[in-house]
Amino acid sequence: MRTSSLLLLAIVTIVAVVYPVATSARQLYYPIEGEVIDTPFFQNLGGWAVTEHVKQANDGLKFVKVFSGEKQQLLTGVRYHFVIISLNGNGSTGRYDAELIDSNTRKLISFAPAN
Template sequence: MRTSSCLLLLAVVTIIAVVYPVTTSAQQPWHPIDGEDIDRPFYQILGGWAVMEHVKQAHDGLKFSKVFSGEKQDLSTSVKYHFVIIASDRGGKTDRYDAELIEGNPRRLISFAPAN
């Protein structure tokens, strides 16, 4: 009896997984933020926020200049962004940084690192 219950449960879980597959962010397409759109205040504010969050964690004094390019990925309840951000260090040296963040509730910085 116990073996048949386990097999039945396994069959039900398998059917549910096939009929209702879990969609992950890796399966969602990235959409480029083209041309003049990247200069919109919304994206520039998000980029500035990403730099501020990074500075809170790293204490490196980066200063936001602008979002240079970006792409977005629509998730079920939020939007994931990848930006190339131009920022300057304490010495005034300007460089590019890759930032990933999720605009949702709450907004989260996923990663921030020098661009390759």
Template sequence: MELKSCPLLSAVLLVLVASFHYQVSASFVGIWKPIEDLNSPLVLEIIRFAVSEHNKKDGAKLQFVKVVKGEKQVVEGFNYKLVITANDGASGNAPGNYEAVVWDKPWAHFRQLTSFTKV
């Protein structure tokens, strides 16, 4: 029996392959995964963006010191959840840790600070 003469078998195989692909792809969407290289140029660019946006919004004068931890989530684009250490240039207080969440869609040239909180 030739495969081309069995359209039902071909259709079933196509549905199974598509279903498997969807399940594998969907399993990665929405899951936070650790960022392996916290000092990559992209991560540092996103951190500079987050600190700059926070400073503009809140009139703060935070200065980035180092990355403590980072995670990435696949959404419509990517969410980056980054814990950083920053100095408060305005108050002269000791450095503190902050969690920034940034939504990034590089193909659309879109980046938005979703949250920025002291931790």
């Protein structure tokens, strides 16, 4: 009985310590701040996201700029969340949330009007 109790206590302790670290590390984004977001790298990445969205939705959005962003380091690349300003078909600007992964290949995960 005592061995079982000690084993159970050890398992609970390990789960309590390891699980929160693992889940928070997966969800950790770092802001891309200041003038860094205006660099050609991030602006080109935002333009790519709009182009990929237009290929899928055929809605004619035109990229203006990446307004803000954050990134998350993955094992195989970097995941980005951007707020992008684009022109719609009637010439008015709108803000859009885009998520993408940049690794050996790029993948657009989501693209939708920002709230």
